[in-house]
Amino acid sequence: MIQINEHYTKLQSSYLFVEIARRVEAFQQQNPGREVIKLGIGDVTRALTPSVVQAFHSAIDEMASDQSFRGYGPEQGYAFLREAIVASDYAPRGLAIGADDVFVSDGAKCDTGNIQELFDSAITVAVPDPVYPVYVDTNVMAGRSGAWDRGRYQGLVYLEATPRNGFVPSPPAGPVDLIYLCFPNNPTGVVATTDQLARWVEYARSNKALILFDAAYVEFIRDPNIPHSIYEIPGADEVAIEFRSFSKTAGFTGTRCAYTVVPAKCTAYRADGSPHSVRDLWSRRQSTKFNGVSYPVQRAAAAACSRHGRHEIRQLSDYYLENARIILEAMRLIGYSCSGGQDAPYIWVDAKGAGSWDLFELLLHKAGVVTTPGSGFGRCGEGFIRISAFNHREKVETAVEKITSALR
C-alpha cells in the first residue's frame, strides 16, 4: 500500500493569503465602485532594469543558434554568475567567500525549504515568531514537529520577536541545533546589529548549532553600521549558511534566480560526533535533485551584478524605500508605533491594542487599502499588521492619504 507522509496532515491550511483574498473580494462586491490598493503581498511591481533586459535578450539570441546554443549547465550555476556574485556582494565587503561557495538556484524559497533535508530528522529547530511560513512548514513536513496546538507546532522552538526585544530575539537558554534568522526581517522590517548577530554566532559555535541566515532583503539596508552578511561576524563561516535572492533586489520575483552560500568550512556532525562538510552535502543534494537555472536567466542575473546593473538596482530599491518612508511617516503622524520601513520594504504597525484582523478590516473598509494581518505570521504577530512598500508611488501616496483620513 502506497502510504502518504503522515506529517503532511499536521500542516495547517495556508489560510492567510486565501482569507485575505476572500475578504477583499467580498469588500469589492459590496463596494463595486471603490478603488482597492494592495499593500499586502511582498511582490515587486517595477520592470526589469535595462542592463538585465539586454543581457536576457542577448542570451536568448545565443540559444537561437546551433553554434552558440547551450544545453545542460552546471547544477551549481555557471562560473560567470557565481564569480559575478562574489565580486558584487562579498569581495567589496572584504569577505573571503569564493565562487565555489555559491550555489545558484531558482529561488530562496526553494533553498530555505530544501536545506533541512541535509540534517537528521531528530534535530531541534528554532524559528522566529513572527515567521516566514516556509521555515516552519518544511520542517513539519519532514517530521521535526509534533501536532499543531494553540497556534504553534509542538516540538519547535519559537524565538519571540516582540517590542520588548526590539523584534530581534536573543539566543535561547537551552540548546537548539538549527536556527532560522532573517534580517532585514520579513515581516517586521527590523535589522540586526553586529553585536546581535555576534551573539548568535557565538551561540552556534558553543552549541555546535547551524544558523540559516535569510538575507533576501539585504539590498534595502542603508544604515552603514548594519552588517549585510552574517559572514561579517568572525567565525560565522563555520556555523552559518546565507540565502540571497535577485527577487526583491533586481525585481526577479517572476524571473526566478537566487543563491545560497555554503562556505567550505561550514560544518555539521555525524552521529558519532565527527565533523562533516555541509557544502559537500548541499552540492550532492543539488546535483541529484536540481538541474541548474535557465541559462538566459543566469545571464540576466549576472547583468544585475555588473557595475551598471548594480546602479540600476540601487535605484529600484531607493524607489521602494521612498515608498516605505512615506508609509512610515504617515502611520507615525497618526499615532501608530511602527518598526521597519528604513532598511527594509516592510512596515510593522502596532495596532494599538486592536487585533490584527480588526485593523486589517478597518483599513480595508475605511481606506480601501489591503494590508497583511500580523497574526498570520505567528502568535507574536497578533496585534500588528504588515504594510508592504512594493507598489507604484502614486498608489502608495493615495493609500497613505486614504489611511490618514480614515484613521486620523
Add this chain to the structure above:
Amino acid sequence: MIQINEHYTKLQSSYLFVEIARRVEAFQQQNPGREVIKLGIGDVTRALTPSVVQAFHSAIDEMASDQSFRGYGPEQGYAFLREAIVASDYAPRGLAIGADDVFVSDGAKCDTGNIQELFDSAITVAVPDPVYPVYVDTNVMAGRSGAWDRGRYQGLVYLEATPRNGFVPSPPAGPVDLIYLCFPNNPTGVVATTDQLARWVEYARSNKALILFDAAYVEFIRDPNIPHSIYEIPGADEVAIEFRSFSKTAGFTGTRCAYTVVPAKCTAYRADGSPHSVRDLWSRRQSTKFNGVSYPVQRAAAAACSRHGRHEIRQLSDYYLENARIILEAMRLIGYSCSGGQDAPYIWVDAKGAGSWDLFELLLHKAGVVTTPGSGFGRCGEGFIRISAFNHREKVETAVEKITSALR
C-alpha cells in the same frame, strides 16, 4: 549538535560521468591531434526553434515595462501554459487530463527527485535496472534503502531489464508500493506496448501501489501502436503520476521547463487505510517549496505547444531520430545487437561478451568516440554501452565511419 542526514553517507559517489570525463581527458592528452566525438551524455545540441525564440523575447519585453511586468506567478504554473499542454499533449489523444492536473516545474529531474517526499519513509520502492540514477539516489537520501552492497542498495526492489524480457520488466511477484517506470527508456531506448503497461496498471490497482511514469522521451515515439501516456491505459489515472519535459522535445535542457501530471483521482493511503488525494499533497509540496517557473520560460514553453511550435519541434526530433537510425544501422551492420534507436534517441548496444568499460575504451581509443558504459546505470547494464543520438549530423556520420573502420 547539528547532525547530518546519515542516509547521505550511503550514497555512492556519482562516479560515472566523472570517470568518463577523466578517461576522455587522459586520451586527449595522449593524443593531442585526434578528434573526439561525444555520443555519451544525453544532451541536445540544436538551437531553440523560431516560435520559441520569438515568444521568449516577447515575454522579456513584457517584463521590461512597468505596465506589463509580472511578479510572482502561480506555483503550479500559469493557466495559459497548463491549458496549452493539455491541448497539445492530452486532448488530441482523447485523454481526460485537465489543466488542474498539470504542475509546471523547472525540470523532470527535480520532479522525479522530489515526488518521493509525499510518501512514507517505510514504503517499498521498485526501480528499473538499468536505471536513471535520480530515482535511486533520492530514495536512498530519504532513508528508504539499506547499505550499498555489491552494486545495489539493500531494501530496494530492482526490476531487471535484460534481453530475456526485451528490456521491459514485468511486475514483481511480491508487493511493492512505489514503482518507477521510464518509457521510451533511458538508457535502453526501448518502448512499452499497451499490453505491457496494462499489466503494470493492473498490478498497481491490485496492490494499492503507485506508478511514477517518466515520459521525458515521448516526443520520439513514431510507432503508431505505442502508447504516449500511461493514461491511455484505463484506470491508470487512479494509480499513476506522469512526468514530461520540454528538455528533450523542445531543446530546453538549458532553458528549463517540465511538467508533472497528477490526476484528481490519483490516490494514496493514510496509515489507517483511508484514501488521500495525491494531487493535494503535490500541490501542497510545490506551493511550500517552489515558486513557479520563470515567466518568460513559461511563454517559451507555451509557444512550443502551439500548432506551429509543435511542427518545429517535430523537425527537431526527426533530426535526432535520423541520427539514431544512422547509428543503429551501422552498429548492426558490423554485427552488434542493439535495442532502442527507433522510438528513442538512445541505442543500447550489446558488447558481445565484453565488459561495458572494455567496449567504451575500445571505441574511445580506436574511433575517438565517447559513449556511456551501461554498467554505470546498474548491474544489468554490465555488458552494454549507451550511444546517444544527440549531436550534429556531421559528427554522427563521422563517428559512425570511425566506429565502422575500427570494429569491422
